[in-house]
Amino acid sequence: MTTPLLQVRGLVREFGHGPGLVRAVDDVSFDVMQGEALGLVGESGSGKSTTARCVLRLIEPTAGEVRLDGEDMLALGGPALRRLRSTAQLVFQDPYSSLNPRMTVADIIAEGIRIHRPRESSTTVKDEVVDLLELVGLRPDHLTRKPAAFSGGERQRIGIARALALKPKLLVCDEPVASLDVSIQAQILNLFADLRERLDLTLVYIAHDLSTVRHLCGRIAVMQDGKIREIGTREQIYEDPQHEYTRALMAAVPEPDPRSERAKLAARRSAQTTEAGRP
Incomplete structure (x- = not known):
């Protein structure tokens, strides 16, 4: 069996102390195979970016295990960590700053x-x-x-x-199109898809909604409140979401066809009205 390029097990990151303690990443585990594109999706504050920074050791995890290309990232330091870090690189959200x-x-x-x-x-x-x-x-x-x-x-x-x-073998993309115009977003997404194929890159692609990962990522992990609520293939997530939070994210994805979008909004309003009328 092929070993994943990236293995994350029981990752935890806490901020603060005592009553003010916040667990921004809460027991997160996932694998990413060589050449795969994994989408990490969730609303702002769900823990996606903190997870990515812990994986790359830009911030130190509180607990957990991260193995990159078979090596324990959290056990390395000095030249060994510097060497391994060249294997994984980050594309930031804001191209201006x-x-x-x-x-x-x-x-x-x-x-x-x-x-x-x-x-x-x-x-x-x-x-x-x-x-x-x-x-x-x-x-x-x-x-x-x-x-x-x-x-x-x-x-x-x-x-x-x-x-x-x-x-690098692994490219972590932290909402790289979030600050760009919609027409430019498509170009950058196509560029990532092309680079992945040409360079055999492995991607962890972070996004706040499901629309930008649909054509790029073969598997998708959905995060909420620091936890992975659901992880599956693109087809499983889009066609048969199991968690209510995933279904809410799916409902928020706009339809390219205005008629389909109007029908979806009408169905959502009808469901809300039905729910409100229940005792």
């Missing part, structure tokens, strides 16, 4: 390469940066510009190129 405004695109993308492969020649680094730019749909003449010269979608492409610079 996640890029250093004082750096050029070339320096932003090359920074990770210079840190992790300091002996690489400047020519090799530049060639890699150009290849990465083209991979995400940008041009070599963008190298000398700074983030302010780009649109939100272009900045997110720069952030994706930066994440890919270390040739």
Whole structure:
């Protein structure tokens, strides 16, 4: 049996102490296979982003186990942790605040390469940066510009190129299209799908609704109040959701056909009226 690239077991993250203690991540467990795209979906405050940051050890979990490519992430430190971290990279939600405004695109993308492969020649680094730019749909003449010269979608492409610079196996995407226009969202989602196929990438894709993960993720985990309420294939989640919270998220997904959307809203209002009339 193939070992998952990412294994998470009993993950817990608590904030505060005593009566003010909050368990933001509560006994979360899941696997992600090599080349798979897992969607992690839930409303704001459900624990999705905290889970992702614990997995990458950007914040320390209170308890649990995280194994990446067979190695215990939580047991490593120093050079060993730095080496393993290059295997997993994060694409941030906000393409405006996640890029250093004082750096050029070339320096932003090359920074990770210079840190992790300091002996690489400047020519090799530049060639890699150009290849990465083209991979995400940008041009070599963008190298000398700074983030302010780009649109939100272009900045997110720069952030994706930066994440890919270390040739990761796992890409954790923390609501990467949430701040973008709907038309641009589709382009970025298509880019992730293309990159996953071309590079055999494994994705953990975080979203606050089910609409953006439908065509990208083969499996979906639904989070609420720090817990995974339901996890299953795309078909199971969309066609036969088992948990009431999943069904509520499904009901909130807009239909592309206005007639279908009106029918769904009418059915929802009818159900609410029926429920209100019960003793």
